[in-house]
Amino acid sequence: IMSNSARLSLSKKLESKVMKIEERSTKPPGSARFHRRKVEAEYNNMPYFQDDSFNVAILCQQLLVAGYVQSYVDFYQLTHRLDPNALEETGMKQINISEDDTKFIRDNLVKAEMSRRQGDTASVYAAFNQLADYYVKNQDWKTSFFFHEKCLEVSQLTNDVRAEMSANHSLGFIYQLMNDFHRACLYHERHEEIAISLDIFEEIAKSNVELYKVYMVLAEKEDSNGNFEEALRLYNKCLDSSRKSWDKASEAEANGKIGHLLLSHGEAQRSLPFLRQQSQISADLGNAEGRCRACSALALALDSMGQSEKALNELMLVVSISDEVGDSYLQAKACRALGTLYSKLGRLTEAVEILQRHFLLTKKLLLKPAAPADPAGPGSPGGRQHRAAAGGGKGGSDAQHAMTSQDLDVARAFIGISKGNMLLGTYAIALQSNLTTLLDWKLNRTEVVNKVNSKPSPATTTTDASVAGEGEASPLTPA
Template sequence: MASTVLPTQKKTRFLPDINAAASRKGLLRPRPTQDPSCPDNAKSETTTITEDDIAQFRNSLRQNICVWMLREGFHRSFTELQSLLERWKASRLAAGPGSALWLQRPLEDQPRKLEALKEHLTRAETAERAGQHVEVYENYLALARFFSEPEGRWLRCRFYELSLLSARKVKMDCGRREAEANGHVGQTYLEQGDFEAARVHYEAFHELAVGRSWQDEGGHTHQYCATAGLCRVYTLLAQRQLQCKDYRTAIQILTKAYDMAKEGGDRRMEGEAAYRVGLAYQSMGNQRAAKEFLSTFAEISRGLGDADGLGKAYKAIAQSLESEGKVGETIEHLQKYFAVSQEGNQEGNLQDACMSLGTIYTSRGQYDRGSEYFTQAYGLACSLGTEPLLRKAQACVSIARALTLLRPYSAALLTGGPQSVRTLIRWKEAREDGFSNSSGRTAPSGTADQLSEPRKEN
């Protein structure tokens, strides 16, 4: 009986073939071809793996980059890279589990960023050794722009600072790169909320850029960028002083912001700066100075065709006039606020103007006029759909109508007699919008859907 031939089974390897794995990663290197006269020519195609190939295969990218930097003599680049990685790790631990930083992918696990750091740090170090400070500056600037995402803000700030240090060593550009670097560093500090540090760098930027024709990629001169940055920084610094009720210091800082805006030549920025100075003087109680700056803001807004800015100016001037007891001029400027808001189809400002006019008429005892403006403000609040404004306008309309009815109702009570009693009973039964006293005079009251412009004040 013929014996049964069993098929041979291929043995399963316990460990993967290292040569196959290395071949897939491109680590195998062919040996040099042997001389044809050599009897072992058949073995000329044999491959081998070096220790470096194995390290590339087994170690992490961070470790391989660090080893390569040390081997090639880039000790400064190695120190900088290690410092950045340790700083990120410390910040992550300080933030704690569950924080946004904790959930971010570690820097050392992002090959693209590690390769960029390796490339530009070593280039910068090589250029530093050769005394090529412009190239050093360009490499640090490239790294700062590479980390443009919000989570890379701290890296961007670090490389802008390094670019500033290298820019100070460049002597052939009249300080242009140093000015640009100061602007970049100032902007990063501004984003971080360190306004004092931002002020220092923006002032250095401005000092270097004054009178120069240098321009950025957007076509703006460096002097304009410096003045715009200083205007913003001064404004933010002044806001802190205003919160502390230190109006004198706040006005000094805001005046600097206004001067920077004028120097920059941006009329809109100049108008907004004048408006802020005017409000600061208004808070301090100096209404004369406040009106000067607010009038400047109104003039600039009128020239720019800015209806919103012009309305803000009229309202602020009216508040100063009211503080001085000039009621007639106050109403005049509020009417201007009303008109410019109506012409510009700005329902929000128009509603605010109606509320202001209703308030001042009611405070003067002209309840019917106040009721008209409050009624219009209520209608505009309904169209805007803003509940807080709607509730406030509704309450003001109710109060104004009640005050409108108060005089004839009180007169009927004081007069007495059968006619007055019948009038009171009839009104309580009907509860009409108007109330007729015994003499036949009626106190008018508006309706909720009345949206036409109230009559002008004579």
């Protein structure tokens, strides 16, 4: 037990000791003591990524040491997988990525994860978008689609409608590259829906530019499969998209597609306004080929309605336009259609003359080397493929306008049939009144003399040939 004297001495010792506390300077109230560092600055100061040596395994370890688990998972899967572009015939092999590309992938994955932790969604979107664009450049559509989906998720979580429109546009773009036009249509329609709700006319036009391409591919497939109603519905969607995107060349093409579809199914009367609209817009744009197509189809429609003189006027306009622009291909098509109609109307001398010109033009085109075709396919995002916008080259012979030896044989047959039609009356008279002369011609190949001056009746020279510029016309058939 401590005595009173001992307690007193201990108390004095404690009182003699002075506790000194160092005062720390503080900033005035209201001023932040801590500042959030920017993603780029924090990333550049990390000691883990300053090593310039290139080894995928080491890069993966660095990501784990730095604490970027999600980046490690994505980076490992992207660098340790089979090459998606490797051909099956050569065997699947592991993907080979260059050093710069590998570090580019790692850097953007880390920036995305770091930005997400700090709540910087704009930087997250930008990093994923850069990765998606990188894989588009390398034609790895599925991986690009993966990152564009992440962009869409980020935009939806933050209610960023502009970013959501951009993501939907990009996803539709990727599906077009993958030739999956049905799914591409869904994303582009969603893009348009958001743009309409916000009255952003530039985005409405942007979405409809791609929708036009997608609808056109789908409509042509339905048309080739014989689904008239569905093809007509999709062609009308093309027309609507062309107007929303303010693209007159596309509007002319869509009108032409609708007109030709209706005409091919016997609805000539319904096709007239669409074909006339195509002709008018093509004339305004200076598109000679588009106007020639429209006028040729108009001639066929009018002829089927019994308005042969109006049909003839349309075809004469086609010949005039093709001569004016100096396009040999258009001239050949126009001469063939006009010669066919002349034969049908019984104007046989004119028919022979114009079909002879068709033969010479076909022969000229056959000798021309064909230019290489445009590698961009239909509906692809990069190519508008409006041959009409170029107006067709003068005298050129591109891959779509090249003639074959079969075309030359058909042209030769047209001349022979038209000449036969012109001499049909002579042969009929010889058969009826001068059988001896006919037998002499048959046995000795002597010239048949037309002893009776009479012109053949138009009723004896009916033909089944088409006057349309689209497609192949059937040979003239003497009655």
